[in-house]
Amino acid sequence: MASKLKSTKELMVFLGKSMIAFLESMIFIIVPRPRKNVAGEIVLITGSGSGLGRFLALRFARLGSVLVLWDINKEGNEDTCRMVREAGATRVYAYTCDCSQKENIYRVAEQVKKEVGDVSILINNAGIVTGKSFLDCPDELIEKAFDVNFKAHLWTYKSFLPAMIANKHGHLVCISSLAGLTGVNKLADYCASKFAAFGFAESICIETIAQKLKGIKTTIVCPCFIKTGMFEGCSTAHPFLLPVLEPEYVADKIVDAILQEKIYLNLPKRISFLMFLKSILPVKVLVLLAEYMGALNVMDGFVSKNKKN
Template identity: 75%
Template sequence: MALKLKSAKKLFIFLGKSVLALVETVVFAIIPKPRKNVAGEIVLITGAGSGLGRLLALKFAQLGSVLVLWDINQENNEETCKMAGEAGATRVYAYTCDCSRKEEVYRVANQVKKEVGDVSILINNAGIVTGRNFMDCPDELIEKSLDVNFKAHIWTYKAFLPAMIANDHGHLVCISSSAGLIGINGLADYCASKFAANGFAESIFLESFAKGQKGIKTTIVCPFFIKTGMFDGCTTGCPSLLPILEPEYAVRKIVDAILQENLYLYMPKFIYLMVFLKSFLPLKLGLLLGEYLGAFNLMDGFTGARKKN
C-alpha cells in the first residue's frame, strides 16, 4: 500500500511539474523571455573562420563578450578576429585548432585557460559534410564526419565543463541540424554524427540537472540547411514550409535562444511539426510526407563546399 501511495505521489508531482512547464512554454511563446547579459563572458566558438561561426562571432562582439575563436584555417580565423575587433570586441583571441583531433583540442584548450581564462559560453559549431551516398563514402571521410561533428563536442566539454561546474556558471551550445532529428537521403554519415551530437548534448543537460547544477545552461540548435556555402546546390521541395535559411536570420535566432536560455531551437518552426509527426505516423506515411516536401532528396545537385571546421 505504501509503495502504491509513493508511486501515486511521484505521478502527481510529475503531472504538476508538466502542467507548470506547459504553462511556462505558452506564456513565453506570447511574452519573450528576458535576455541575459553576456558582456564580459568568455565565448568560445569552434569553426569561427567562416559561415555561421564568423557571424556568431560578430554578433557576440557587438554584445561585449570576450571572444575565443577556433578554426582549422588560420588565415580565415584571423580575418574573423579582425572583423570582430572592428565590430566592437575589446578582447578577441584566435587559435588554430583541428577539432577532430582530441590531443589538439586539449592542448589548445589549456592555452586558452592560461591566456584568456575560463570559458563560460561554449559554442560547438564546427562541422563537415561529405554529401555522398553511404556505400560511395570512403571510411576516412565517415570517420572525419564523426570526429568533427560529434566527437569534438565530447573533447571540448571535457576541457571546459569542469570550470563551469566549479563556478556553477556556464552555457553549452550545440549547433546541430535538422539532419540530427530526421534522416536524409545522401547524408547517412552526417545524420549519424548530428543525431549523436543531439543525444550527447541532451544527456549532459540531464546529468547537470540531476546533479542540481542549475547555473549551467544548454541550448541545442537544429536548423534546416543554411546558405553558408556548406550545402550549395541543395534544393527544397517546399520552400514555403522548409526554406533554405538565410545566415543572418539563423544567427539572430540562435543568439536570441542563447540569451533567453532556451533548451531547444528548431528552424524553421515547421521542423517542430515534422518531428511530432515522425513520432506517431506510420513509417510509410512519414516517408511520403518527406518525399512530398523534398526533405529526403535535398542532396540532389549538391555542388557546394563539403567542409567547414
C-alpha cells in the same frame, strides 16, 4: 501501503510541476522571456573562420562578450578576428585548432584557460559534410565527419565543463541540424554524426539537471540547411516547408535562444511539427510526405568536397 502512498505523492508532485512548467511555456509564448546579459562572458566558438561561426562571433562582439575563436583555417579565423574587433569587441583571441584531433583540442583548450580564463559559453559549431551516397563515401571521410561533427563535442565538454560546474555558471550550445532529427539523402554520415551530437548534448543536459548542477544551461540548435560553403548547390523542392536558410537569420535566432536560455531551437519552427508527424504517421505516409517535401532529394544539386562549416 506506505510505498503506495509514497508513489502517489511522487506522481502528484510530478504532475504539479509538469503543469507549472506547461503554464510557464504558454506564458512565454505570449510574453518574451527575459534575456540575460553576456557582456564580459568568455564565449568560445568552434568553426569561427567562416559561415555561421563568423556571424555568431559578430553577434556576441556587439553584446560585449570576450571572444575565443577556433578554426583549422588560420587565415579565415584571422579575418573573423579582424571583423569582430571592427564590430566593437575589445578582447578577441584566435586559435588555430583542428577539431578532428582530440589531442589538438585538449592542447588548445589548456592554452585558452591560461591565456583567457574559464570559458562560460561554449558553442560547438564546427562541422564538415561530404555529400556523397554512403557506399561512395571513403572511410576516412566518414571517420572525419564523426570526429568533427560529434567527437569534438566530447572533448570540448571535458575541457570546459568542469570549470563551469565549479563556478556554477556556464552555457553549452550544440549546433546540430535538421539532419540530426531525420534522415536525408546523400547525408548518411552527416546525419549519423548530427544525431549523435544531439543525443549527447541532450544527455548532458539531463545529467546536469539530475545531478542538480546549478547554473549550467544547454541550448541545442537544429536548423534546416544554411547558405554557407558547406551546402553549396543544395536545394529543396518545397522551400516553404524546407528552406535553405540565410546564415545571418540563423545567427540572430541562435543568439536570441542563448540569451533566453532556451533548451531547444528548431529553425524554422515548423520543423517541430514535421517531427511530430514523423512520430505518429505510418511509415508509408512518411515516405510520401518526404517525397512531397523534397527531403529525399534535397541534396540532388549538392556539390562538395569535404567542405567545412
